[in-house]
Amino acid sequence: MQRPPANTFNLEYLHEITNSLDEISKQKLKGVILTSAIPNIFSAGLDIKEFYKPDLQRLENFWSSVQDVFIKLLDLDFATAAAINGHAPAAGCVLSLSCEYRAMVNGNYKIGLNEAALGIITTPWIQAMMYQVIPMKHTETALTTAKLFDVDEALQIGLIDEIASNKEDAINRCKQYIRKFDKIPLHARALTKQRMRQTPIKILREQRDEDIRMFVDVVMNPSVQDNLKDYVEKLKNKKKK
Numbered sequence: 001m002q003r004p005p006a007n008t009f010n011l012e013y014l015h016e017i018t019n020s021l022d023e024i025s026k027q028k029l030k031g032v033i034l035t036s037a038i039p040n041i042f043s044a045g046l047d048i049k050e051f052y053k054p055d056l057q058r059l060e061n062f063w064s065s066v067q068d069v070f071i072k073l074l075d076l077d078f079a080t081a082a083a084i085n086g087h088a089p090a091a092g093c094v095l096s097l098s099c100e101y102r103a104m105v106n107g108n109y110k111i112g113l114n115e116a117a118l119g120i121i122t123t124p125w126i127q128a129m130m131y132q133v134i135p136m137k138h139t140e141t142a143l144t145t146a147k148l149f150d151v152d153e154a155l156q157i158g159l160i161d162e163i164a165s166n167k168e169d170a171i172n173r174c175k176q177y178i179r180k181f182d183k184i185p186l187h188a189r190a191l192t193k194q195r196m197r198q199t200p201i202k203i204l205r206e207q208r209d210e211d212i213r214m215f216v217d218v219v220m221n222p223s224v225q226d227n228l229k230d231y232v233e234k235l236k237n238k239k240k241k
């Protein structure tokens, strides 16, 4: 990913990712590794500008595009791994959860789902993605407290699989993970993976319209817009301090 300054997802970038995923799905790949070309930031999540004082039509398109990306990612036949070379809050964390394996670079980085701190709630398919990786009890506490984990905590709780010393090491560990499937028939691997992941995929496919309505309702709530205003200000003012 290379969308400076923070690899945030806006509508156009989501379309680019969807197109890339369509393109790679047609190729006979062994696996795919997601990582960032931006030092210290894997992804800062959704672009807050998309849902602060939004245009309604664009907001609906935006969430529908978020759904497209995750349906495609969860459903990829081949192995997926994330070399998390920096912060991965919110949708940055969700992106890594859509992969089968996560190696995170050691450093002063945070990963987790902090939506509740913005006054917003995670949708059921995102909750399912989290509790398929870490235990339900930890998921509930993490989501309700908007917990961002440091690298050691993330390993301890199972949110990441390994700690890497740098980006290259993280990528190598991802490659090693992908090589594990060299002798496994692709079809068996893909079907097993898709069945294991059927909860978030099913929710996403069957409740798309409801999910969009819920997202729009949450975002347009005046108190959420107030929270977002403060949050945007806080991000802007960080540099001035």
Ligand SMILES: CCCCC/C=C\CCC/C=C/CC(=O)SCCNC(=O)CCNC(=O)[C@H](O)C(C)(C)COP(=O)(O)OP(=O)(O)OC[C@H]1O[C@@H](n2cnc3c(N)ncnc32)[C@H](O)[C@@H]1OP(=O)(O)O
Pocket (backbone or CB within 6 Å): 005, 006, 008, 040, 041, 043, 044, 045, 046, 047, 048, 049, 051, 087, 089, 090, 091, 092, 094, 114, 115, 120, 121, 122, 123, 126, 215, 218, 219, 235, 236, 238, 239
């Ligand atoms: C609201 C709808 C929710 C509905 C509910 C349904 C489901 C939700 C499930 C999934 C949804 C996820 C929601 C999100 O993803 S919301 C986004 C949440 N993201 C964050 O809270 C992260 C905010 N960013 C940071 O904490 C930091 O930027 C950092 C990632 C820790 C990196 O820190 P640092 O290296 O110090 O860099 P800066 O802070 O200076 O940032 C550089 C640059 O990037 C801009 N920026 C950062 N994050 C965002 C963002 N999310 N959106 C837009 N812009 C962002 C930041 O303002 C700086 O810009 P300037 O250089 O122009 O100042």
